[in-house]
Amino acid sequence: MSTATAPLAEDAATGSATVEFRSLRRTFGTTTALDGLDLAVRPGELLALLGPSGCGKTTALRILAGFETHDSGEVLVDGEDITRIPAHRRDAGMVFQSYSLFPHLTAADNVAFGLRMRGVGKSERLRRAQELLELVGLPQRAAHYPHQMSGGQQQRIALARALALQPRVLLLDEPLSALDAKVRLALREEIRRLQQELGITTLFVTHDQEEALSMADRVAVLRAGRLEQCAAPSELYSRPATAFVAEFVGTMSRVPCSRTAGGGVEVLGRRHPVDGALPADGDLHVLVRPEHVALTPAGDGPALVVAASFLGAVTRLTVRLPDGTEVKSDLPTETAATLPPGSRAALALPDRPVLVDRA
Amino acid sequence: MAQLNPRPRLWRWAVLLPAGLYFLVPMAASVWFSIDDADGISFDAYTGLLSAPGFTDSLVLTLELAAVTVVVLLLLLVPAMIAVRIGAPKLRPVLEVVCTLPLVVPPVALTAGLIGVLRWGPDHLMDTPFFQTFVFVQQPEFPLVLVIAYVLMALPLAHRALDSGLRAVDVRTLVEAARNCGASWPRAVVSAIVPNLRGALLNAAFLTLALVLGEFTTASILGYQPFAVWIYSVGNSRGQMSVAVSVLSLLITWVLLLLLAAAGRERRHQTAATS
Numbered sequence: 001m002s003t004a005t006a007p008l009a010e011d012a013a014t015g016s017a018t019v020e021f022r023s024l025r026r027t028f029g030t031t032t033a034l035d036g037l038d039l040a041v042r043p044g045e046l047l048a049l050l051g052p053s054g055c056g057k058t059t060a061l062r063i064l065a066g067f068e069t070h071d072s073g074e075v076l077v078d079g080e081d082i083t084r085i086p087a088h089r090r091d092a093g094m095v096f097q098s099y100s101l102f103p104h105l106t107a108a109d110n111v112a113f114g115l116r117m118r119g120v121g122k123s124e125r126l127r128r129a130q131e132l133l134e135l136v137g138l139p140q141r142a143a144h145y146p147h148q149m150s151g152g153q154q155q156r157i158a159l160a161r162a163l164a165l166q167p168r169v170l171l172l173d174e175p176l177s178a179l180d181a182k183v184r185l186a187l188r189e190e191i192r193r194l195q196q197e198l199g200i201t202t203l204f205v206t207h208d209q210e211e212a213l214s215m216a217d218r219v220a221v222l223r224a225g226r227l228e229q230c231a232a233p234s235e236l237y238s239r240p241a242t243a244f245v246a247e248f249v250g251t252m253s254r255v256p257c258s259r260t261a262g263g264g265v266e267v268l269g270r271r272h273p274v275d276g277a278l279p280a281d282g283d284l285h286v287l288v289r290p291e292h293v294a295l296t297p298a299g300d301g302p303a304l305v306v307a308a309s310f311l312g313a314v315t316r317l318t319v320r321l322p323d324g325t326e327v328k329s330d331l332p333t334e335t336a337a338t339l340p341p342g343s344r345a346a347l348a349l350p351d352r353p354v355l356v357d358r359a
Numbered sequence: 360m361a362q363l364n365p366r367p368r369l370w371r372w373a374v375l376l377p378a379g380l381y382f383l384v385p386m387a388a389s390v391w392f393s394i395d396d397a398d399g400i401s402f403d404a405y406t407g408l409l410s411a412p413g414f415t416d417s418l419v420l421t422l423e424l425a426a427v428t429v430v431v432l433l434l435l436l437v438p439a440m441i442a443v444r445i446g447a448p449k450l451r452p453v454l455e456v457v458c459t460l461p462l463v464v465p466p467v468a469l470t471a472g473l474i475g476v477l478r479w480g481p482d483h484l485m486d487t488p489f490f491q492t493f494v495f496v497q498q499p500e501f502p503l504v505l506v507i508a509y510v511l512m513a514l515p516l517a518h519r520a521l522d523s524g525l526r527a528v529d530v531r532t533l534v535e536a537a538r539n540c541g542a543s544w545p546r547a548v549v550s551a552i553v554p555n556l557r558g559a560l561l562n563a564a565f566l567t568l569a570l571v572l573g574e575f576t577t578a579s580i581l582g583y584q585p586f587a588v589w590i591y592s593v594g595n596s597r598g599q600m601s602v603a604v605s606v607l608s609l610l611i612t613w614v615l616l617l618l619l620a621a622a623g624r625e626r627r628h629q630t631a632a633t634s
Binding site: 065086087089092093100103104114117118161 | 528529532533535536537538539540541542543546547550551554555557
């Protein structure tokens with residue numbers, strides 16, 4: 001498929017622009033959606049905006065698309081402030097969360113809609129529409145209406161429509177959230193493949209961390225309208241800058257700990273150096289990922305296995321410590337079989353710096 | 360199926376039969392009255408219509424009034440309803456109440472109000488350019504004042520039809536998608552929303568048309584003679600002809616309904632064929 005689409009990709013190729021949000025602020029009544037967001041997107045990269053509901057990720061995308069106004073700050077595309085340019089002249093293709101195909105138009109006409117608005121002749125727009133339908137793997141659906149297509153097909157047509165005008169930036173506003181799991185997985189790969197083929201700068205809004213980590217070159221985690229961390233998925237996962245990022249991306253368990261004289265912490269009877277800053281006061285918790293928690297069967301061990309959840313190659317065990325703290329541990333399924341719920345185990349953390357947060 | 364559960368069919372007939380009789384018996388009686396003659400059956404009441412004084416004029420005037428009313432009403436209501444949905448959703452209930460208000464104002468009261476304004480205007484605006492406006496809207500050849508009244512009367516019907524059409528469309532997303540594809544605001548509405556409201560627009564147009572064809576009170580009190588008033592005046596002197604005209608007006612309404620529905624279907628087929 002990619003060999004067949006190579007010339008098409010060239011034809012649909014767009015400029016790969018830089019995008020920059022500078023001190024962007026937006027409030028809705030008493031709610032602050034964006035609180036001085038600073039973020040730069042590199043040319044040709046796919047950057048995922050990740051965060052919980054209300055963190056401002058969709059607002060940022062809509063301001064970039066021109067559908068929302070901002071209170072202060074700047075949005076730069078290739079160094080040019082675009083906030084005063086109307087939405088229809090912003091040169092940004094967008095795929096929406098809800099199915100947004102025009103119900104009265106066929107797939108081909110939907111894809112060609114933007115070209116029609118630009119005054120491109122009918123034969124040329126149908127040719128381009130057909131090319132783009134081939135690019136998204138749906139050339140046979142050209143004459144179908146949206147109601148005759150599945151959700152996944154509709155979103156692929158919407159993607160083709162967004163690319164039809166060869167935009168400088170592609171904006172994806174949770175385009176997979178309405179789809180079932182299997183289709184979502186397939187379309188996720190499809191979007192990534194197209195984005196890489198076209199080399200188009202892409203902003204992808206999602207609240208699904210798995211989606212963000214698997215698709216994006218970099219992930220920007222937002223919280224309450226501010227950027228918490230922007231990094232490559234592996235870095236975000238292994239070296240989260242804040243406790244919020246650590247707990248939002250992947251699974252974390254909190255284990256009580258105490259300070260040691262050397263600026264480290266003591267947890268489960270062992271001393272560990274601290275990764276990052278140690279909070280100045282208050283009770284502390286160490287944040288640990290399930291795959292970093294080692295469990296070994298021990299009849300007199302402090303941890304009681306309370307639940308087991310089969311995840312395929314690994315099984316996630318939940319153990320309860322004497323103080324009531326619950327900790328999750330991912331073990332190979334064969335190893336986990338030796339620790340059924342009700343059994344006792346010894347628990348150990350790896351000998352490495354740990355992330356510490358206030359309790 | 361019917362053998363397994365004969366009750367629904369029985370109930371269906373129990374409802375349909377009286378309802379059918381309720382509508383068909385008066386119509387059949389009207390048709391019979393219009394063609395019954397001392398010497399047998401005669402279609403004189405129908406054949407004499409075209410030559411009856413005032414028939415063509417009143418029918419043409421009514422159709423013209425209906426056409427202008429439909430255009431004015433849709434031009435006012437469609438942009439307003441779309442704008443409220445996109446820009447001020449909280450105003451939707453307000454718009455709904457405003458559009459429903461004419462339902463609780465009897466045509467007589469509405470007409471009395473209109474008469475008051477029409478009397479007040481010339482007295483107070485004699486020396487202003489607005490005086491000519493008052494004269495213009497009351498010209499007998501085409502009384503625009505009736506259009507104003509009909510637009511108000513048809514507001515609840517048209518609003519209901521358009522509202523149900525708009526509920527079926529994600530207006531905001533479609534407009535944003537169109538704008539994202541390079542369409543300006545007006546073009547986004549015309550290209551992405553209006554085509555998806557075809558059924559609702561036809562419904563609104565037809566309901567307005569039916570209202571104008573049958574409206575009697577306002578036109579009569581204001582002294583104009585559209586179709587309904589003409590039927591009434593003919594009925595005073597030629598009873599058989601007035602019933603014949605009523606039957607015909609019913610048929611005209613049906614024919615217009617069929618034409619509008621056919622136009623909607625034709626448009627859909629054309630869209631499918633050109634894709």
